[in-house]
Amino acid sequence: MAQSAAIENDLKNGKDSTSSSVKDRAAKTLEKGVQAAQDTFEQAAFQAELATEQAGTELRKITDASAKFVRNNPGTAVAGAVGVGILVGLALRGRS
Secondary structure, eight states, X not given: OHHHHHHHHHHHTXXXXXXXXXXXXXXXXXXXXXXXXXXXXXXXXXXXHHHHHHHHHHHHHHHHHHHHHHHHOHHHHHHHHHXXXXXXXXXXXXXX
């Protein structure tokens, strides 16, 4: 009770040390929050870059394997492409 009275007296007399202290702590907390958000963003960007590189590597592997299969089995590849084309055509055809 005496402390709150002292704070009120300080506020009346223009001594705003308590609110200044609260303001300083809030500013420090905000700075810590901003830094944490920046760190999190940097980590997320790094992880996204790694995932992109891995996806590119896997896509190149699949492309190389597909090209090798087509070179070794051209008849099967053409028959498969025709079959897929027919299925896509049937799927996209409107039902009358």
